[in-house]
Amino acid sequence: MFKKNSPLQSKSEIILRNIVVTFMIVFFSVFLIIPIFIAFAGSFHEWNPLSGTYNFLGFENYKNVLSSELFLKSLWNTFIFATIAIVFRIILGLGIAYAIYCPLIKWKSFFRVIFYMPVVTPIVAVAFVWKFMYNPQIGVINDIFGLDINWLLNPDTALIAVVIMTIWKDFGYAVVMFMAGLYSLPADALEAAVVDGASPWQKFYYITLPLLKPMTLFVVITSIISYIQAYVQILIMTEGGPGTQTYLTSYIIYEEAFVKYNFGYASAIAFIVFVITAGLTLISFRVSSTQK
Template sequence: MTPARRRALPYLFVLPALLLFAAFKLYPIAASFRLSLYRSTGGTETFAGLDNYTRLIDDPLFWTSLSNSAVILAIQVPLMLTLATGLAVALNSSLLRARSVFRLGFFLPMITGLVAYGIIFSVLLNQQYGLVNWLIGTDVPWLTDPLWAKISLGLALTWHYTGYNAVILLARLQSVPAELYDAAAVDGAGAWKAFRHVTLPGLKPALLLTTVLSTIGTLQIFDEPYVLTGGGPDNATLTIGMYLYQNAFKYFDFGYASAIAYALALIIGALGLIQFKLLGDKS
């Protein structure tokens, strides 16, 4: 075998994967970008240039959906990651018995189907017949009031994803050397100081990962508001993912939906860079 063929041989093994990636990833991405430059009128496509992108600036529903997603991102994600951090520390404690059972129990919500748990929460939070209102003894309009609908969506998301993030943080926490805690105890550090100066720095890479993943997931959220609130009431829980879906499959405005998708990708990319700058390793 010639040296050139020997060098080319490894590429033959990765060629099937490259072809699948090109067919199911690269081509749809390129086709979607091309679609965002066209306008569909009467079943025919006409070239529109950047009109679909400039249309976003004057579209109030786009800004409403972006604002709703930003509110969820700013409130629900920090709350969820704070709970996940506390949960990871508790599940890592040697004082906790049957740790494996608790770890499995807190991770189980993640394997629940998105539509299934959305339906369950819509039943639990029903204003007239829901179990939650029956337990608290009040008639809270969980799904029919704009503010309470946002809270309901945040509660559902927190229940579903907290355990998942806790498992990621727990895996990182178990790699923190026990000697660091011993050294902190020798120096007179209490539980809070040990958490602040040993646990949190040790969790920093995992916190960055969960923050970035949670940001991406929150900005792309679709299933939960679609099933739980339908984007209402009065567009209070309309997210970018839902607005994209409506334009594509309700109004069949695929060019504008593609422009929304690319605008969302740019927003996620920008936020990811900011998060890496703020939380990443300075070195």
């Protein structure tokens, strides 16, 4: 704990700091660390809290998960979902942020608020609204584009429809992050590029974009973590259907744990997903470090 090593620190200040630090340690231990260890232990058991079942199975849950066609399909669906959402999140976020950053654009704060509003809107509300918009009878999307598609019940369009909704909701996060990165760029480097006769595209490609690599990496990593855990929009809009076309790994965890109460199997999936997420994050760091 903190000790008094400066006459400017009062005894009450040290006591307050120790109380805060102790509270944080207890809080994270009770609500994060201990549940993780319980779930990890439970992944090796047949675990049903409702019936009181807790039978040791060894690695049986992990073997069943890795041999499950549904899990492997959900991994592929998650890969498609996350890749498309991340790519468009970065492209739209960076493009709009750079447009707002332009000196010719006024009311910058207004545009930041407008684009960030969907991000802070509850995902449940957004999913229900988009589900209504996708409705083939009364939805506005078919009316606007003159289409006749049952978006959420068509195996060819269901996952893409969910991805489009997710991109719309989340790209404002990237807008705000990239704007923060743009305003932190060294002005002397940009001014030197202008003096040297660089065109706007050259200034963006050779100066702005490389300097934004740390922020881009941050957006990519947070997006990977977020989209691998996505399941609420699937639960509300498609419930994994039609068939298993929109099953994501996190949705299987939800279904196994809170519908079937098979907590051991769900915990095994959760830790496999954790390893995959950690691996993708490490790869992102390595790729970024090799490009410096």
